[in-house]
Structures are given as structure tokens and as C-alpha cells.
Amino acid sequence: MGKFNSIGKCLSILFLICSLMCWMGAPQVAAQDVAAGETIFKAQCTSCHKIHEQLVGPALAGSHTKYEREWLYKWIKNSQALVKAGDPQAVAIFEEYNKSVMTAFALSNEEIDNVLEYIKVETEKGPEVAVAAGGEAKQSNSMTIFLGIIMALLLLIMLILSRITGTLGEMVREKLGEWVPVAPSFDKKYFNKKIMAAASLLLVVFLGYSAVDGAQTLGRQKGYAPTQPIKFSHELHAGTLEIDCQYCHSGAAKGKSAVIPSANVCMNCHKAVKKGPKYGEEEIAKIYAAVGWDGAKYIEGYKQRPIEWIRIHNLPDHVYFNHAQHVTAGGVECQTCHGQIQEMEVVEQHSSLGMGWCINCHRETEVQFEGNDYYKVYEKYHDDLKSGKIKKITVEDIGGLECQKCHY
Ligand code: HEC
Ligand code: HEC
Ligand code: HEC
Ligand code: HEC
Ligand code: HEC
Ligand code: HEC
CATH class of the missing domain: 1.10.287 (Helix Hairpins)
Structure with missing residues (x-):
């Protein structure tokens, strides 16, 4: 029986510890407030604000203590009313952010408290690791x-x-x-x-x-698909909307590099298109933040910052690759090398980009001489082809396996 006693003691101590832990975990009410605040914040504020970074509006880290609570209620409910009433603090912020207008919100004081509670928790967490x-x-x-x-x-x-x-x-x-x-x-x-x-x-x-x-x-390597700073979808733009690849990658036909479009190319459409089917205003607001667009015009004196896309395809420095040579002269489709990009929500590297990959294609691919001015220099081949002396000419035959063609 002595043994049972000590087991019983142990059990009751365990039980005590458990209940103590449950009791300590009790500030669940606050956790609920934070969750409610997070929901409101994500639905109504993220199109213009981030906690630790400036977007259209300022970073909100610390704003729960920066201003008096009563003032914050008024500001969030209707910032323009405060500005128009000449509240010096409100006017100062409004001026500082180039007079971009913050939307008015039909939120109760309690709901605003919850949002501020969420801001407080996020402020204490500190900034996340950069997207890049x-x-x-x-x-x-x-x-x-x-x-x-x-x-x-x-x-x-x-x-x-x-x-x-x-x-x-x-x-x-x-x-x-x-x-x-x-x-x-x-x-x-x-x-x-x-x-x-x-x-x-x-x-x-x-x-x-x-x-x-x-x-x-x-x-x-093959399959590399990093998360990009804006959730840009090729499936939507090149697939559903059927925008031509070269509308955005305008270098592909003319030059060595295909070029990633600048944010101004996005603005050609996104001045008008302010919402998307999947992310609403959230992702498009990041384009506005990059170029300084307040929803109606470019903000004067705004310091534009490029969108930091993460590079996916990357040959070593000792290799020379030219897009125009393949796309224009060679007539190779983007998809042959990059896969079905127009079906990709997130771009993924389709080919290995290894030397064997280049060489194999050069061995197998026939050069299209017909109606291609680029190949005037190969007139002898031309004639031989016509007379049936040779059946086909591959990239290899025109020197596509020579080391110095691909290596500096
Ligand atoms: C349409 C864009 C937009 C939305 C949506 C928006 N804000 Fe703002 N907010 C701004 C801008 C712009 C400013 C800077 C002041 C100005 O220009 O009016 C600002 C300023 C603020 C400030 C003052 C911050 C400081 O450090 O000076 C707070 C606090 C704030 N917003 C909270 C919120 C909250 C909470 C929400 C969601 C309920 C929200 N905002 C939604 C655009 C917006
Ligand atoms: C509306 C503009 C737009 C259109 C249209 C478009 N792209 Fe893109 N493309 C981008 C942007 C922005 C990026 C960089 C972000 C990313 O990787 O998703 C990109 C990235 C890429 C990359 C990866 C670049 C790297 O970092 O290595 C490839 C390959 C590519 N696009 C091919 C295509 C092809 C092929 C098409 C047509 C089927 C196409 N794109 C259509 C805008 C566009
Ligand atoms: C030729 C016009 C055009 C160009 C150029 C363009 N877009 Fe779009 N984009 C659209 C349209 C249209 C939609 C909305 C489609 C809808 O609502 O069904 C959209 C939607 C989006 C969305 C929201 C997606 C979602 O599911 O919520 C993002 C993000 C986006 N575009 C980013 C970009 C970026 C970044 C660029 C520049 C590299 C760009 N777009 C260039 C036409 C364009
Ligand atoms: C013969 C294969 C091939 C074809 C065809 C091809 N690409 Fe590429 N692409 C590559 C390679 C290889 C790279 C990596 C280049 C580097 O790192 O220098 C690349 C890189 C890119 C990039 C990243 C930016 C850059 O230029 O380095 C984009 C965007 C791109 N291609 C778009 C396209 C589009 C759009 C087309 C069709 C119009 C196309 N590519 C056709 C092989 C190809
Ligand atoms: C899908 C097939 C394909 C792949 C993959 C490919 N190429 Fe090509 N390449 C061609 C074709 C077709 C031509 C012929 C166009 C021409 O004569 O300029 C060509 C021509 C070339 C030329 C010019 C050759 C000459 O004699 O003028 C170079 C350089 C070259 N490619 C480099 C590369 C490199 C580097 C890679 C790999 C990173 C690569 N290619 C991958 C199809 C391909
Ligand atoms: C059609 C284009 C092409 C031709 C022709 C070519 N190379 Fe390469 N080579 C490449 C590419 C692309 C890489 C990069 C492979 C990688 O990063 O995995 C490479 C890489 C290399 C490397 C570095 C080792 C490695 O795997 O990264 C050496 C060495 C090399 N090549 C030597 C040669 C020699 C020697 C010749 C002539 C017999 C030659 N190459 C012809 C495209 C070519």
C-alpha cells in the first residue's frame, strides 16, 4: 500500500501542476481580442498598412502607444474629419504622407481596441525576416x-x-x-x-x-520556385488574360536578356485594375507602394523603389546565352526551354540549364533556313539543302558545339 500511496501523491502533484498551467494560460480572452483584431486588420487595413514596413500608409508598429487612445478612435473612424477640423496632429500626418487619404471605418471603440491589441502583439514580435x-x-x-x-x-x-x-x-x-x-x-x-x-x-x-x-x-536547379515579393501569377496574366510574354519580357526578341518588367509596365493596367480575384487589393497595393500611386495620381516627390523580384534562372558568369538568338533567329518557343509558364501560379525553373541540356538541343534541333534572313551567310548549305545533297542541318553543323560560342 505504501507504493500506491506514493503513486497517488505523484498523480495529485501532476494534477495540481496541470491545473496551475491551465490557470496561467487563462488570458485567453486577450488572445481572442488579438485574433478579432487580426481579422479586422487583415480585411480592412493591409491594403495600405503593414506593421513593420511602410506601404501606402506608415508602418503601424508602436502606433498603439504613439497616440492617445481617444485620438486614435477618432482618427481611425474618420481621419479626414480630424484633418478638416484642423487637429494639428492629424494635419501633420496627412501632410507627411503627401495628403493620401485614409479610408473612414465604421468600427466600434472595442473593435479598434482589438486592432490596436493586435498591433501591440505584432510590434513586440518584431519584423519578420525580409521577403527577399x-x-x-x-x-x-x-x-x-x-x-x-x-x-x-x-x-x-x-x-x-x-x-x-x-x-x-x-x-x-x-x-x-x-x-x-x-x-x-x-x-x-x-x-x-x-x-x-x-x-x-x-x-x-x-x-x-x-x-x-x-x-x-x-x-x-531545376524546380527552383522561390516565393516572390508580390504574388504575381503567370497563370492569370499569361494564361487567363492571354497577355503576350513579350509585352512584359520585351528584351527576349531583341537582346541578350529577356528582362523582368518594371513596375511601370504593371501600372499600364493596374492604374485601373485595383483588385484581383484571389488577393483583392492586398497584392496590387504593393505595386502602388513601389511607384507611389495614391489611387488617383502619382504622389509628388515619392522615392520609387524597384520591386525586388528574386531571380530564378541564373547561368554561371562564364556562359554566354542570348535570348534573341534563340527566340528570333532560332524560332524556339519560350515554352521549349521554360515549360508551360502560362499555367504556373508561381514560376518554376523547368530545365536544368546544364551544359548537356544546351548541347543536346543543339545536336537535335534543325536550323530553319526557309525565309530566315539570319542565315544568308550559309548560302552553300542553302544550295546543298535545295539540291538534296544534305537532308538536314542542325545547330551543331553551324558551329553550335564550339566551346567559344558559349564560353567567354
Ligand atoms: C486606403 C488606404 C488606407 C487604409 C485602408 C487604412 N489606412 Fe491608415 N493610413 C493611411 C495613410 C495614407 C496614412 C497617413 C496619413 C494620411 O495621409 O492620411 C494612415 C495613417 C494611419 C495611422 C497613423 C499612423 C502614424 O504612425 O502616423 C494609423 C494609426 C492608421 N492609419 C491606422 C489604420 C487602421 C487601424 C486601418 C484599418 C482599420 C487603416 N489605417 C486603414 C492609409 C490607409
Ligand atoms: C504581365 C507581365 C508578364 C507576362 C505577360 C509574362 N511575364 Fe514572365 N515574369 C513577369 C514578372 C513580373 C516576373 C518576375 C516574378 C516571377 O518570377 O513570377 C516574371 C518571371 C518570368 C520568368 C522567370 C525569370 C527568372 O527570374 O528567371 C520566366 C522564365 C518568365 N517570366 C517567362 C514568361 C513567359 C514564357 C511568358 C508568356 C507565356 C511570360 N513570362 C509572361 C511578368 C510577366
Ligand atoms: C495588360 C494588363 C496587365 C498588366 C500589364 C499587368 N496586370 Fe496584373 N492584372 C490584370 C488584370 C486584368 C487583373 C485582374 C483579373 C481579374 O480581376 O480577374 C490583374 C490582377 C493582378 C493581381 C491580383 C491577382 C489576384 O488573384 O488577386 C496582381 C497581384 C497583379 N495583377 C500583379 C501584376 C504585376 C506585378 C504586374 C507587372 C509585372 C501586372 N500585374 C501587370 C492585368 C494586368
Ligand atoms: C533556348 C532556351 C530558351 C528560350 C527559347 C527562352 N529562354 Fe528565357 N532563359 C533561358 C536561359 C538559359 C535563361 C537564363 C539566362 C541567364 O542566366 O543569363 C533564361 C532566362 C529568362 C528570364 C530571366 C531574365 C533573363 O533574361 O535572364 C526570363 C524573364 C525569360 N528567360 C523569359 C523568356 C521568354 C519570355 C521567352 C520567349 C519569348 C524565353 N525566355 C525563351 C533559356 C531560354
Ligand atoms: C531548345 C533547344 C535549344 C536549347 C535548349 C539551347 N539552344 Fe542554343 N540554339 C538553338 C537553336 C535552334 C540555335 C540556332 C539559332 C542560331 O543559329 O542562332 C541556337 C544557337 C545558339 C548559339 C549560336 C550558335 C552559332 O553557331 O551561332 C549559341 C551561342 C547558343 N545557342 C547557346 C546556347 C546555350 C548557352 C544554351 C544553354 C544554356 C543553349 N543555347 C540552349 C537551340 C537551343
Ligand atoms: C551550347 C553551349 C555550350 C557549349 C557549346 C559548351 N558549353 Fe561548356 N557549359 C555550358 C553551360 C550552360 C555550362 C554551365 C553548366 C552548369 O552551370 O551546370 C557550361 C559549363 C562548362 C564548364 C564548367 C563545369 C560545369 O559543369 O559547370 C566547363 C569546364 C565547360 N563548360 C567547358 C566546355 C568546353 C571545353 C566546351 C567545348 C568542347 C564547352 N564547354 C562547350 C554551355 C556550353
Whole structure:
């Protein structure tokens, strides 16, 4: 019975601890307020505000304490009324933000309290890792997995090796008989712990280094699809809306680089198109924040900042690749190299971009001479083709496998 008693005691102590924890977790009411505030904030404020970054309006971190509560109620309910009444604080903010108008909101004081509670919680959390770091985060993630696997493999190899040396040592001893001195390389002292430790440390450092090195190229590989700062969808723009690829990537037909469009190209349409089917105003507001558009006109003196798209396709510096050569002269479709972009919500690298990929296509692809001025220089080929002397001419035949064509 003594044993049962102590188990009983333990159980009741556990129970006590549990109830204590439940009680301490009680400020659930506040958590609900924050959640309610978050809902309102996300539905009504995120088109113009972020907590830690300026968007159309200022970053809101700290604004729950920056102003008096009563003033904030009035401001959020109808900021323009305050401005028109000549409230000095309101006028100052209005002037500072180039007289962009903040919408009026039919919110109760309680609801505003909830929003401010949410702002407080987010302020205390601090800014998130920058959006642009998304790609890196993914990379370092796969790096960790990579390193983990390497470590496990190393351990396994060490185990197997030590088994093998053990068995070998025994075999030698058996073969040579007890009376022959054991070969020095199998002598214990040569395999003592210190040497093993030092050797495996070196191995780990070496393999770790090459793993990191290898992982850095992961981001450049097939399937790479980083999260972009604006949720721009090719499926919507190039697919559903059927906007021509070269409307945006205007360099592809004329130059080396296809070019990512500037925010001003987006504004050709998004001055008028203020909402999308999926994200409402939220994502489009980021274009406005980049160019300084207040919904009706460009804000005077606004310092425009480019949208920081994360680069997906990236050949090493020693390779020369030219879009116009392929798109205009070669007549190769974008999709042959980039896949069905018009079906991608998020762009993904479709091809490996390795040397083998380029070479294979150059071996297989026939050059289209017919009606292509670019190939006037190959008139001899032209004639041979016409007379039926040769059947086809591939990119290889016109020098597409020569090293210096692709390498600087
Ligand atoms: C249409 C855009 C827009 C929306 C939506 C909007 N704001 Fe604003 N907000 C602004 C602008 C612009 C300013 C800067 C003052 C000005 O120009 O009127 C501002 C200023 C503020 C300020 C003062 C901040 C400071 O640091 O000076 C607070 C607080 C604020 N907004 C809260 C909110 C809340 C809460 C919501 C959602 C319920 C909201 N805003 C929705 C555009 C907006
Ligand atoms: C409305 C403008 C627009 C249209 C139309 C458009 N794109 Fe894009 N494209 C972009 C923007 C903006 C990016 C950068 C953001 C991203 O990766 O989604 C991009 C990125 C890309 C990339 C990846 C670039 C990199 O970083 O390596 C490829 C490839 C691409 N587009 C191909 C196409 C093809 C092919 C079409 C036609 C089927 C097309 N795009 C149509 C705007 C456009
Ligand atoms: C030729 C016109 C045109 C151009 C150029 C254009 N867009 Fe759009 N975009 C639209 C239309 C139209 C819609 C809304 C479609 C709808 O409501 O069904 C839209 C919607 C969007 C949406 C909202 C998507 C959603 O599902 O909520 C985003 C974000 C967007 N565009 C970003 C961009 C960016 C970034 C650029 C510049 C690289 C750009 N757009 C260039 C026409 C254009
Ligand atoms: C023969 C294959 C091939 C074709 C065809 C092709 N691309 Fe590319 N594209 C590439 C390669 C390779 C890169 C990477 C270039 C680099 O890193 O320098 C690239 C990069 C890009 C980029 C990133 C920005 C840049 O220029 O480096 C965009 C955008 C793009 N392509 C769009 C297009 C569009 C639009 C078309 C069709 C009009 C097209 N591409 C046709 C192979 C191709
Ligand atoms: C989908 C097939 C395809 C792929 C993939 C491809 N090419 Fe090409 N390439 C062509 C065609 C077709 C031509 C012929 C156009 C011409 O003569 O300029 C060509 C021509 C070239 C030329 C000019 C050759 C010459 O003799 O003038 C260079 C340089 C080149 N490609 C580089 C590359 C590189 C670098 C890559 C890989 C990153 C690549 N290509 C991938 C189809 C391809
Ligand atoms: C059609 C284009 C093309 C031709 C022709 C070509 N290369 Fe490459 N080469 C590439 C590309 C693209 C890469 C980059 C591969 C990568 O990043 O994975 C590359 C990479 C390399 C590398 C670096 C090693 C590597 O895998 O990254 C060497 C070395 C190299 N090439 C040598 C040559 C030599 C030598 C020739 C001539 C026999 C040649 N290349 C012809 C496109 C070409």
C-alpha cells in the first residue's frame, strides 16, 4: 500500500501542476481580442498598412502607444474629419504622407481596441525576416537536410570500417598463427581513439565543406520556385488574360536578356485594375507602394523603389546565352526551354540549364533556313539543302558545339 500511496501523491502533484498551467494560460480572452483584431486588420487595413514596413500608409508598429487612445478612435473612424477640423496632429500626418487619404471605418471603440491589441502583439514580435530572404531560407533548409544525411552516412561508414579492420585483424592473426607478431598496421596502438577521432573530424570538415558548396547551387536547379515579393501569377496574366510574354519580357526578341518588367509596365493596367480575384487589393497595393500611386495620381516627390523580384534562372558568369538568338533567329518557343509558364501560379525553373541540356538541343534541333534572313551567310548549305545533297542541318553543323560560342 505504501507504493500506491506514493503513486497517488505523484498523480495529485501532476494534477495540481496541470491545473496551475491551465490557470496561467487563462488570458485567453486577450488572445481572442488579438485574433478579432487580426481579422479586422487583415480585411480592412493591409491594403495600405503593414506593421513593420511602410506601404501606402506608415508602418503601424508602436502606433498603439504613439497616440492617445481617444485620438486614435477618432482618427481611425474618420481621419479626414480630424484633418478638416484642423487637429494639428492629424494635419501633420496627412501632410507627411503627401495628403493620401485614409479610408473612414465604421468600427466600434472595442473593435479598434482589438486592432490596436493586435498591433501591440505584432510590434513586440518584431519584423519578420525580409521577403527577399525566402529563397535563401529554402536553400539553407535543404542544406541542413543534406548535412544531416552526410553525417548519418559518415557514422555508418565509420561503423563498417571498424568492423572490417577488426575482422581483417582477426583473419591475419588466424592465418599467421599465434606465434607470429601481428602486423603493425593492425596493432591497436595505430588505431587508438585519438587518431580515429582526428581523422573523422577532418573527414567531417571536408565533407561538410563540399556539402555546403554543393548546396549553394541547389537554388539554381531545376524546380527552383522561390516565393516572390508580390504574388504575381503567370497563370492569370499569361494564361487567363492571354497577355503576350513579350509585352512584359520585351528584351527576349531583341537582346541578350529577356528582362523582368518594371513596375511601370504593371501600372499600364493596374492604374485601373485595383483588385484581383484571389488577393483583392492586398497584392496590387504593393505595386502602388513601389511607384507611389495614391489611387488617383502619382504622389509628388515619392522615392520609387524597384520591386525586388528574386531571380530564378541564373547561368554561371562564364556562359554566354542570348535570348534573341534563340527566340528570333532560332524560332524556339519560350515554352521549349521554360515549360508551360502560362499555367504556373508561381514560376518554376523547368530545365536544368546544364551544359548537356544546351548541347543536346543543339545536336537535335534543325536550323530553319526557309525565309530566315539570319542565315544568308550559309548560302552553300542553302544550295546543298535545295539540291538534296544534305537532308538536314542542325545547330551543331553551324558551329553550335564550339566551346567559344558559349564560353567567354
Ligand atoms: C486606403 C488606404 C488606407 C487604409 C485602408 C487604412 N489606412 Fe491608415 N493610413 C493611411 C495613410 C495614407 C496614412 C497617413 C496619413 C494620411 O495621409 O492620411 C494612415 C495613417 C494611419 C495611422 C497613423 C499612423 C502614424 O504612425 O502616423 C494609423 C494609426 C492608421 N492609419 C491606422 C489604420 C487602421 C487601424 C486601418 C484599418 C482599420 C487603416 N489605417 C486603414 C492609409 C490607409
Ligand atoms: C504581365 C507581365 C508578364 C507576362 C505577360 C509574362 N511575364 Fe514572365 N515574369 C513577369 C514578372 C513580373 C516576373 C518576375 C516574378 C516571377 O518570377 O513570377 C516574371 C518571371 C518570368 C520568368 C522567370 C525569370 C527568372 O527570374 O528567371 C520566366 C522564365 C518568365 N517570366 C517567362 C514568361 C513567359 C514564357 C511568358 C508568356 C507565356 C511570360 N513570362 C509572361 C511578368 C510577366
Ligand atoms: C495588360 C494588363 C496587365 C498588366 C500589364 C499587368 N496586370 Fe496584373 N492584372 C490584370 C488584370 C486584368 C487583373 C485582374 C483579373 C481579374 O480581376 O480577374 C490583374 C490582377 C493582378 C493581381 C491580383 C491577382 C489576384 O488573384 O488577386 C496582381 C497581384 C497583379 N495583377 C500583379 C501584376 C504585376 C506585378 C504586374 C507587372 C509585372 C501586372 N500585374 C501587370 C492585368 C494586368
Ligand atoms: C533556348 C532556351 C530558351 C528560350 C527559347 C527562352 N529562354 Fe528565357 N532563359 C533561358 C536561359 C538559359 C535563361 C537564363 C539566362 C541567364 O542566366 O543569363 C533564361 C532566362 C529568362 C528570364 C530571366 C531574365 C533573363 O533574361 O535572364 C526570363 C524573364 C525569360 N528567360 C523569359 C523568356 C521568354 C519570355 C521567352 C520567349 C519569348 C524565353 N525566355 C525563351 C533559356 C531560354
Ligand atoms: C531548345 C533547344 C535549344 C536549347 C535548349 C539551347 N539552344 Fe542554343 N540554339 C538553338 C537553336 C535552334 C540555335 C540556332 C539559332 C542560331 O543559329 O542562332 C541556337 C544557337 C545558339 C548559339 C549560336 C550558335 C552559332 O553557331 O551561332 C549559341 C551561342 C547558343 N545557342 C547557346 C546556347 C546555350 C548557352 C544554351 C544553354 C544554356 C543553349 N543555347 C540552349 C537551340 C537551343
Ligand atoms: C551550347 C553551349 C555550350 C557549349 C557549346 C559548351 N558549353 Fe561548356 N557549359 C555550358 C553551360 C550552360 C555550362 C554551365 C553548366 C552548369 O552551370 O551546370 C557550361 C559549363 C562548362 C564548364 C564548367 C563545369 C560545369 O559543369 O559547370 C566547363 C569546364 C565547360 N563548360 C567547358 C566546355 C568546353 C571545353 C566546351 C567545348 C568542347 C564547352 N564547354 C562547350 C554551355 C556550353
